[in-house]
Amino acid sequence: MKVSTSQPFCLIYSLYQHEYLGYLWEPFIVQLNDRDELTLLHQSISSKNISEFVERLEPSDFQLVKLIDAIQQEVILKKFSSKKTTPADFFLKVFDKTKGDKNVQELIFSYLEKHRAQICPLLLGKRLYIMGNDGNPTREEIEVLTDPASVRFHVMRNADNTHYYPTIKHRGEKVEFQHQDAILLCEDPAWLLLQGKLFHFRPEVDGKKLKPFFQKKFIVIPKSIEEDYYRKFVSNLITLFDVYAKGFEIRPEEHRAIPMLNLSESQGGQASLFDDSASSSSEKDSEVTLTLSFQYGEHIFRFDSFSSSSNVSMEKRGDDYIFHKIQRDIPKEKETVRLLKERNLDMRNGRVILPKSEAFSWIQDHFEPLREHGFLISQSSDDSKRYFLGYSSLQLSIHENRDWFDIFAVVRFGEFEIPFLQLKQLILQKKSEFTLPNGEIAVIPEVWFTQYSELFAFATTNDEQDHLVLQKHHISLVQDLGEESLASTVINRKLEKLRDFEEIEDYPLPSGLQGTLRPYQKAGYDWLRFLNQYHFGGCLADDMGLGKTLQTLALLQSQYENGLQEATLIVMPTSLLYNWQLEIQKFTPFLRVLVYTGTYREKNVDLFNQYDIILTSYGIVRIDVDLLQHYRFHYIILDESQAIKNPGSNIARALSMLQSRYRLILSGTPLENSTMDLWSQMNFVNPGLLGTQAFFRNEFLIPIEKKGDEKKTQRLFSIIKPFMLRRHKSQVATELPEKVESVQYCEMSEEQEKAYEEAKSYYRNMILQHIEDEGMARSQMVVLQGLTRLRQLANHPKMVNPEYESDSGKLEEVLAKIETVVGEKHKILIFSQFVKHLDIIRTELDRQQIRYAYLDGNTADRQAQVELFQQNDRIPVFLISLKAGGLGLNLTAADYVFILDPWWNPAIEAQAVDRAHRIGQDKTVFTYKFISKNTVEEKILALQQSKQRLASELITTEDTFVKSLSKEDVISLLE
Structure with missing residues (x-):
């Protein structure tokens, strides 16, 4: 029958017993008559149809119906049976008395009990009935008592044993429940159905404490297990409930709550974290446990929750038992837990396990506030290794000396002062523990490794004094320590301005300079003069075409006008020698120049004294290093200094052997492939600036390149910023016309596409198999070979197969x-x-009779080709290979740049465009990048963006393209 929603009705809950699942409920809508009495017209409801009756229901009814739905036999079957079967077959099998599945039974009962514990409280105020055997949902009404009952436990100690039993009271009246067919509808917490009434309890009681007494008066505890029973069971009983005691004493007490934080090496049966035989892990990886307790008088109780208002401690005096029932200061305990949580220590169940370094760092950071709040901090007495748990401090002061910074420090652990040099060695060795004079183990706070590792790595010992010193070029580190309040610093105000380039003083231009410096070039000249004044090396890293050569020559002209005698050595790629000669003749014609190169060069360093500038190539320096190292130059200047990006190369080693008063490097791309490029070049101009090669690799290269650590990136930027000046065209050369860049997508011809797809299939299988067998790191060469071949096919198949006779879409x-x-x-x-x-x-x-200039690595007279294109209007095209034309060319006659194939490094593409878009250009430069659609070229464009690194205006870093590819990248390229 269906109940009419237009007539009065009510929702009732009917209790019935399932053969296997115990007591369950079913909700019904029952029609009411004119006197609001129940009629026989009813219908079962569930979450599926309850919305039909929404007008007369409460929100709690919707929640109840949903919970009741979740424990019906169909839901239990679906949830706990992996096979398709009927409820009857499932329950017969699982609950078979001899062959039943005990594990599944326990899971089902646990699930049911969890839901019953949620259902019973929601029944308060509801109409509850017992269902008849005939299915009548309203056979007998149950009174759901709103007032909770209470339980009192009686423990009667006799000479031979102890009797234990509970009594129940409701509204002050004793409730007889023994031998009364009582039923537990829910065990924990207990909801007791007794004589048509449903009882619940305050405080809540576990039904297991009541159920044994449904059919017996009391339980007998033998004398032989009495003490253990009293200590474990009776103590807990007294903590949670009202207990009537006979034969022993329960003593109520009140004391002030004192919070305690205890540290221990091991917990819960774990092997000692410091047992060498138990683990080979490092000290930094081990863990400790912090436990929260409260001391009340002489009694200490570990914090667990706020489930009880008291704690109980049992004392045995002779044959007598005394239970000290301590009233808990719940507000104080809650305040303590809140305080710890605000300080990022979440004490769930009164304990937390942390890495050892993190635990000691936390104690160090919060030691004083904890002490102010009355905490006692201790270590477990079971631990064999005793730790220092007090306050530690490191106070630094840094003073500028004439040629270095003096570092003075006081390091304290409690009453003990530790030599600063000892601490330096420990931190550099990544050791966090050392023994204090009293035998306790002190743990260096983890934050010190972060805050001071660079200072310790860069500082050196002064042979004449007992403190550390720091070279002047580490001014950035000193300033950062001062700004972060990690050290007090005393620095010359003029030196402080080094990081704020705009505030550097104005220096007069040399009178012999034949040229006008633009404002940004004058600022660069002032910066070079400032570095010179403080004996710092530097890197002028302006964008290509902004006049690095002119700024450098202005610096040298000023030096020689001030009476300089020694020659300056300028080292560069061979292709730039002629350019430098022309620039010197143009801007500093009074400087004497020797081009030290060629097969028949005069190998006599005394000859250098007759010149102001010595121009030579990297190759000559490598060959003549044994000769050149005997001359002390005024400046050694490296142009296109990325030539020494590999610190282990012969040229890098050769240049490090040369002597000079000052060093300067010039490069539009100081960082091409790896941050190690940067270390090599900056170490040349300011030795030790970035620490040792090993330190730099661990501290910067790996975190930046492998982990994308932005903090390390910015830290590296901060250290090198004073010694690297980089301006982009967009910032300083506003007089340059704009660049218009566009991508020209090309459809492959039919034959070209066929050749490309065949090759792609072949190389894809080969490369992926190689990666599977050898791993990505060992497959880079195979990947590069395969991708290169596909790029060539995307240009023109004739590059791969000279016999190819068809056409190319890109060529057209x-x-x-x-x-x-x-x-x-x-x-x-x-x-x-x-x-x-x-x-x-x-x-x-x-074939089309279009004239052109041409330049590749085999071109003998580069300058002639450049001049041919620049000066001859009848030569409209200049064909240039990347390696031959990437550096040093000034080709402002061009206003169009065609890039025939995308390169791994987008910075190199920018260099190509800059051959035309540079100072002297008076036309808009149009750039076309030709990309064959649906090829690896198209995907390289996307990967170029995703592989760019170091979001700072100082430098743009990127890995070598192929080296940076993941397996997923390779699969994407070959799709």
Whole structure:
């Protein structure tokens, strides 16, 4: 039958007994008559149809129905049976008395008990009935008592044994429940159905403490187990409930609560964390346990929860038992737990396990506040290793000396003062523990490793004094320590301005300089003069085309006008020697120049005294290092200093052997592949600035490149910032015309696409198999070979197969664009990484009788080709290979740049564009990047963006493209 919602009705809950699942409920909607009495018209409801009756229901009814639905036999079957079966078959099998599955039974009862504990409290105020055998849901009404009952436990100690039993009271009246067919609808907490009434209890009681007495008057505890029973069971009983005692004493007491924090090496049966035989892990990886307790008078209780208002301690005097029932200061305990949680120590159940270093750092950071709040901090007496648990401090003061900084320090652990040099060695060795004079083990706070590791790594011992010293070029570190209140510092105000480049004083320009410096170039000159004044080395890293050579020559001219005698050595790639000669003749014609190169160069360093500037190449320095190291130069200046990016290379080692008063490096790309490039170059100009190579690798390279650590990135930036000046065109050369960059996507021809897809399938299988067998690190060469071959096919299959006779979609696009641009009387730079690609373009230009200049690694007279293109209006095209044309060329005659194939490093593409877009250009520069669609080229564009690193204006770092690829990247490229 269906109840009418237009007539009065009510919701009732009917209790019935399931053969296997025990007592369950079923909700019913029952129609009411005109006198609001129940009728026989009713219908069962569930969450599926309850919304039909929403107008007369309460929110708690919806919650109750949902919970009751969750314990019906169909839900139990679905939840605990992995096979498709009927309820009857499932329950018969699981609950079979001999072959039943005990584990599943326990899981089901646990699930049911959890839901019953939620259902019973919601029945308060509801109409509850017992269901009849005929299915009548309202056979007998149950009174749900709103007032809780109480339980009192009686423990009667006799000469031979102890009797134990509970009594129940409700509204002051004793409730007889023994031998009364009492039923527990829920065990924990207990909800007791007795004589048509449903009882619950305050304080809550576990039904297991009542159930044994449903059929017996009391339980007898033998004398032989009395003490253990009293200590474990009776103590807990007295803590939670009202207990009537006979034969022993319960003594109520009140004391002030004192919080205690205890540290222990091991907990819960674990092996000692400091037992060498138990573990080979480092001291830093081990863990300790912090436990929260409260001391009340002479009694100490470990904190667990706020479930009881008292704690009980049992004392045995002779044959007598005394139970001290201590009233807990719940507000004080809650305040203590809240205080610890605010300080990031979440004491769940009164204990927390932390890495040892983290635990001691926490104690160090909060020691004083804890002591102010009355905490007692101690260590477990069971631990064999005794730790110092007091307050430690490190006070630093740094004073500027003439040529270095003096570091004075006081390190204290409680009453003991530790030599600063001893602490330095421990931190550098990553050792956090050492023994104090009283035998206790002190643990260096973890934060000290972070805050002072760089200071200890860079500082050196002064042979004449008992303190550490720091070189002047570590000014950034000193300033940071001062700003972060980690040290008191005394520094010359003029030196402090080094990091704030804009505040450096204005220096007069040399009178012999034949040229005008733009404002940013004058600022760069002032910066170089400032470095010179303080004997610092530096890196001028302005964008290509901004005049690094001019700023450097202005510095040297000023030096020689001030009476300098020694020669300056400028080292560069061979291709730039001619450019430097021209620039010196143009801007500093009075400086005497020797080009120290060529097979027949005069190998006599005394000859250098007759010149102001010695120009040479990296190759000559490597060959003549044994000769050159005997001359002390005024400056050693490296142009395109990325040539020494590999600190282990012969040229890097050779240059480190040379002598000079000052050092300077010039580079538009000081960091090409790895942050180690940066270490090598900065170590050349300011030895020790970034620590040892090993320190730099662990402290910066690995965190930055492998873990993407932005804090380390910014820290590195802070250290090198005073000694590296980098300005972008967009910042300083606003007079340059804008660049217009666009990507020209090209459809492959049919034959080209076929060749590409066949090769892609082959290389994909080969590369992925190699990665599977050898791992990504050992597969880089195979990946590079495969990707290179695919890039060549995307350009033109003829680059891979000389016998290929068909066409290329990209070639057709490039030729069409060349024809248009040349027809409009513009000039074009065409760049490719592949000489074979340039050869294909040359063939087509020859066929169409378009004249061009050409430059690759084998070109003998580079300057002639440059001048041909720059000065001859009838030469509209300049074909240039990447390796030959990436540095030092000034090609402002061009206003179009074609990039035929995307390169691994987008910074190199920018360099190619900058051949045309530089000082002297008066036209907008249009750049076209030609990309074959649906090829590896298209995906390289996306990966170029995702692989860029170091979000700072100082430098843009990136891994070597292939080295940075993950297996997922490779799969993506080859899809």
